[in-house]
Amino acid sequence: MRFDNLPRLASLDCAGxxxxxxxxxxxxxxxxxxxxxxxxxxxxxxxxxxAAADMGLPLAAVTLAHRLGYFRQHLDANGVQTGESQPWSxxxxxxxxxxxxxxxxxxxxxxxxxxxxxxxxxxxxxxxxYFLDTRLEQNDPRDQILTDHLYGGDSDYRLRQEAVxxxxxIRILDALDYHPKVYHMNEGHAALLTIALLEQQLHGAxxxxxxxxxxxxxxxxxxxTTHTPVPAGHDRFxxxxxxxxxxxxxxxxxxxxxxxxxxxLNMTYLALRFSRFVNGVAMQxxxxxxxxxxxxxxxxxxNGVHAVTWTSPSFQATFDRHLxxxxxxxxxxxxxxxxxxxxIKEAHLESKRxxxxxxxxxxxxxxxxxxxxxxFARRAATYKRSDLLFTDPExxxxxxxxxxxxxxxYSGKAHPADEPGKAMIRHVIELAKQLDSDVxxxxxxxxxxxxxxALLTGGVxxxxxxxxxxxxxxxxxxxxxxxxxxxxxxxxxxxxxxxWIEGVTGWxxxxxxxxxxxxxxxxxxxxxxxLPLYYHQPDQWRRIMRSTIALxxxxxxxxxxxxxxxxxxxxxxSLVQSPAATLEHSLAK
Numbered sequence: 001m002r003f004d005n006l007p008r009l010a011s012l013d014c015a016g017x018x019x020x021x022x023x024x025x026x027x028x029x030x031x032x033x034x035x036x037x038x039x040x041x042x043x044x045x046x047x048x049x050x051a052a053a054d055m056g057l058p059l060a061a062v063t064l065a066h067r068l069g070y071f072r073q074h075l076d077a078n079g080v081q082t083g084e085s086q087p088w089s090x091x092x093x094x095x096x097x098x099x100x101x102x103x104x105x106x107x108x109x110x111x112x113x114x115x116x117x118x119x120x121x122x123x124x125x126x127x128x129x130y131f132l133d134t135r136l137e138q139n140d141p142r143d144q145i146l147t148d149h150l151y152g153g154d155s156d157y158r159l160r161q162e163a164v165x166x167x168x169x170i171r172i173l174d175a176l177d178y179h180p181k182v183y184h185m186n187e188g189h190a191a192l193l194t195i196a197l198l199e200q201q202l203h204g205a206x207x208x209x210x211x212x213x214x215x216x217x218x219x220x221x222x223x224x225t226t227h228t229p230v231p232a233g234h235d236r237f238x239x240x241x242x243x244x245x246x247x248x249x250x251x252x253x254x255x256x257x258x259x260x261x262x263x264x265l266n267m268t269y270l271a272l273r274f275s276r277f278v279n280g281v282a283m284q285x286x287x288x289x290x291x292x293x294x295x296x297x298x299x300x301x302x303n304g305v306h307a308v309t310w311t312s313p314s315f316q317a318t319f320d321r322h323l324x325x326x327x328x329x330x331x332x333x334x335x336x337x338x339x340x341x342x343x344i345k346e347a348h349l350e351s352k353r354x355x356x357x358x359x360x361x362x363x364x365x366x367x368x369x370x371x372x373x374x375x376f377a378r379r380a381a382t383y384k385r386s387d388l389l390f391t392d393p394e395x396x397x398x399x400x401x402x403x404x405x406x407x408x409x410y411s412g413k414a415h416p417a418d419e420p421g422k423a424m425i426r427h428v429i430e431l432a433k434q435l436d437s438d439v440x441x442x443x444x445x446x447x448x449x450x451x452x453x454a455l456l457t458g459g460v461x462x463x464x465x466x467x468x469x470x471x472x473x474x475x476x477x478x479x480x481x482x483x484x485x486x487x488x489x490x491x492x493x494x495x496x497x498x499x500w501i502e503g504v505t506g507w508x509x510x511x512x513x514x515x516x517x518x519x520x521x522x523x524x525x526x527x528x529x530x531l532p533l534y535y536h537q538p539d540q541w542r543r544i545m546r547s548t549i550a551l552x553x554x555x556x557x558x559x560x561x562x563x564x565x566x567x568x569x570x571x572x573x574s575l576v577q578s579p580a581a582t583l584e585h586s587l588a589k
Contacts, residue, residue, distance in 0.1 A: 021570050022180035023049065023061040024169055024190035026161075027150055030117055030129060032450040034093060035069035035086040038150055039379045039413075040476055041227060043450075044281075044558075045186055047306035047476075049129060051558035053121030054308075054328065057566065060178055062169035062190075064161065065090050065115060065133040066150040073413045075446040079429030081414055081422045085149075090115040090131060097130070099175035103167045105160050106245045110143045111136045112168040114176075122308065122327045130176075132168050151415065159237050159245050162267065166192030170200070182570045185224045185275070188235055188267035191259075194218055194274035195250055207253040215257065215274070223569045224275035226268060226298070229288045229473045234268040241265070272296045277569045281474040282495045288470050299568065302495055303474040304561035307333065307553065310480040312458030314350035315549075318343055333483075333554035341542040348459075348485055348545065355459025358452070359409065363443050371405035371441075372534050375460030375486075377448055378477055380414035380421040387424065388466040390431045391519035399523070400440040403531045407441045408432075409456060411448040457481040461534060462506075465490035466522070469511065478506075482552035485545030489525055491518065499556060503529070505548045 027042030028049065037043060045063075052059045069086025076082075094115035102109045113133050118126040134146045146160050153161075170193050173180065183193055197218045198210055228234055242251040242265045254260065259270035272278060272293060279299045280286035286300025307330045311319065319326045322339050326332040349369060356367045367373065378384055389408070390396065400406035410428055414421030425444065432442035445452060457463065457480035465478055465488060472494035479495065481488065487506035490496040500508050507529065510521035533541050 020178060020180040021057070021059045021182040021184055022169075022173055022178065023052075023059055023184045023186065024165065024193055025061070025063050025186035026165060026189035027066070028061060028063045028129060029450060030119065033088070034117075035088060035449075036063065036066040036131070036150060038070045038415075040474075041187060043305075043453075044303055044476060047304070047309060047558045048186075048562060049119050049127050050121065050306040050309060051304075051562045053119050053125055053127040054123065055559065055562060056121070056123065056125045057127075057562065059127055060173065060180070061127065061129040062165070062173065063129065063131055064150075064165055065131040065135075065147045067133070067135065068148045068152075070150045071413070071416060073447040075425065075429070075444065079426035079444065081425055083413075083416055090133060093117070094131060097172075097176065099172065100136070101168060101171035101175050103163060103171065104247060105143065105163050107247070108140055108143065110134055110140075110146070110160075110164065110168075111138050112164060112172065114172045130169070130172060132164055132172060134164060155237060156241060156245065158235065159241055162189050162192055162235070163246065166190045166194070167196040169193060170196035174200070181221070183222050184565075184570070185222065185271050187225065187227050188271045191224075191267040191271040191274075192246075194222060194270060195246075195253070197221060197274075198253075207249050210253065219274050219276050222271075222275045223277040223279075223565075224271040225279055225281065225301075226271075226289055227281055227285075227473050228268075229280075229285055229292075229471055231292065234266055236261075236264040236266050238264060268293075277572070279569065282498065284470065284493060284497050285473045288473075301561060301564045301568065302498060302556070303476055303479070304555075304557040304559070305476050305479045305483070307483055307557045307559065310454060310457060311483045312347070312351040312354070312454070314347040315458070315484050318347045330557045330559040331554055333557075334550050336553065337546060337550040339546060339549075341539060341546065344485055344542050344546050344549075345538075351455075351458040351484060352461075353459075355409075355455045358455050359443060359445065362445055365441065365443055367407050367441060367443075368405070371407050372403070372462070372531060373407040373409065373460045374462045374464050375409050375456045375481070376464045376466075377409070377411040377445075377453060377456050378465075378475075380412040380425050381418065382420045382424055383468045383471040384412075385466045385468060385515070386410065386412070386428050387431065388515060388519050389464065389522065390428070390435075391516060392523065393431065393435055395523050397435060397437070397440055399527055399531065400437075402527075403535050405439045406531075407443075409443055409445060409460060411445040411452060411456065413448055453477070453480070457486065458484040460486055462486065462530060463488045463490075465496065466509065466518070467491055467493050469493045476556075479552065479556040482548050482556060485549050487544055487548045489522065489530065495556060499552045501547075501551065504544065505552050506544075 025045040027037040029037035029042040029046035071083035074082045097114040114130040117129045135144045279301045280289040282302045289298045323332045360366045463478045463481035475494040478488040489507045492508045512518045
């Protein structure tokens with residue numbers, strides 16, 4: 001499915017804008033220079049928009065400016081995490097938009113402006129991303145800081161932010177003369193946009209007068225992607241907060257529509273109530289979500305990553321030689337199966353040397369390119385079990401001695417309020433110091449971010465993932481690794497259930513009730529299969545790298561993902577005709 005022949009957003013008239021999809025996300029990773037993301041959710045949002053620009057999809061996006069970013073992580077010698085803000089200036093990077101809109105929050109008028117970033121795709125098509133900003137002189141000092149911190153402050157701060165994103169975002173788009181056909185809520189943070197749409201639907205009439213027809217009219221406009229497989233991960237606020245912050249008119253409406261659950265305003269239930277299409281982010285996550293919310297119909301669209309962004313320079317050059325249209329058509333990566341093994345080897349070696357140079361620059365430790373290197377990098381949370389690899393430290397040391405060396409690279413931030421996550425980092429670093437030797441090097445690299453993620457997923461030999469089932473909604477780091485020919489060793493959760501072909505794209509850690517059983521499976525795979533292949537059958541190892549690209553790289557990308565969103569979620573009427581012609585017809589109506 002191609003969108004190259006569609007008009008640019010800037011030239012769309014009002015009728016054309018009626019077919020727009022509006023994408024709302026609390027965080028979007030647009031560029032390494034704009035630190036308005038914390039991890040997977042924001043990177044997925046950015047990758048989605050990059051794919052939309054590549055494909056020429058008429059789409060606009062809304063997020064918050066987060067002027068102080070997330071945080072820059074520092075780790076001392078004992079692994080104690082501290083953080084500092086990441087201030088950046090929208091004024092120096094983004095283009096200002098003229099409209100200023102107002103939303104009433106906690107009884108006060110809060111003025112909101114927008115900054116625009118034009119995200120350009122491979123064909124030159126651009127997607128506008130609007131960063132909402134409340135740092136305006138007319139605002140109360142408490143409100144000027146609402147768009148400063150990503151996931152900062154208390155729950156009051158969070159609910160005010162979500163009002164800015166959802167309700168302010170709708171008003172900004174309206175002021176800019178956008179009239180989207182579809183509003184996509186990327187997680188529940190944006191769910192209050194449904195209330196703003198209902199207010200528009202009522203044309204100034206009281207919210208209490210809304211009929212079921214009014215509610216259904218809003219529902220027809222909205223789709224929702226849920227990312228969280230555990231109830232505690234969904235945003236919830238007290239009735240007192242709902243009344244005080246959102247207002248005495250909105251709170252009763254929220255209760256009426258079923259957004260309150262167990263006495264709390266639950267943003268996931270609000271999004272579910274007002275969405276005509278809901279999806280989880282992998283097949284397994286769809287199953288888990290249907291069990292959590294059995295009264296709702298929930299589909300699954302498996303996440304992907306933006307292929308060009310996460311393919312290392314050396315592999316980009318290799319693909320350009322052999323698969324000249326892979327940037328426009330990611331499915332062409334299927335034919336990587338025909339790339340000579342020698343070129344796969346050389347491309348990966350170049351990526352590995354770039355990673356080794358970065359490790360030396362950041363840590364002072366020089367690794368060796370010929371030594372097998374494992375990567376484990378993601379948000380530091382207890383369910384991700386970064387220490388599972390150290391369940392039997394002596395066995396790990398013996399393994400390194402037997403095969404002549406092992407290098408393990410860790411990275412990841414714990415949320416500033418997540419004390420167990422911070423303790424996990426300290427534990428890994430303590431074990432690393434105890435086990436360090438000539439044959440076993442374990443390094444925890446601080447401040448996991450965009451550039452480091454690209455180096456790690458491109459340069460290691462094996463990507464390790466050990467979440468506790470079923471808490472991995474999808475995961476995308478292993479998808480990035482796959483684009484670079486790096487196979488995974490992972491728990492069968494999230495996307496890996498779909499991407500795993502034993503010995504072809506990687507290996508599965510056997511499912512056990514106890515951590516010790518899964519650790520045993522991990523060790524057995526390393527000792528009996530993976531390390532013998534790498535050190536003693538290098539040609540077979542290169543073939544596994546190549547099949548990883550061809551099978552997983554060609555599928556687990558945002559181009560395929562977005563095509564599924566367009567056909568199944570945004571414009572499902574396209575399914576009744578041939579997909580090649582009907583989307584253009586649907587968009588042109």
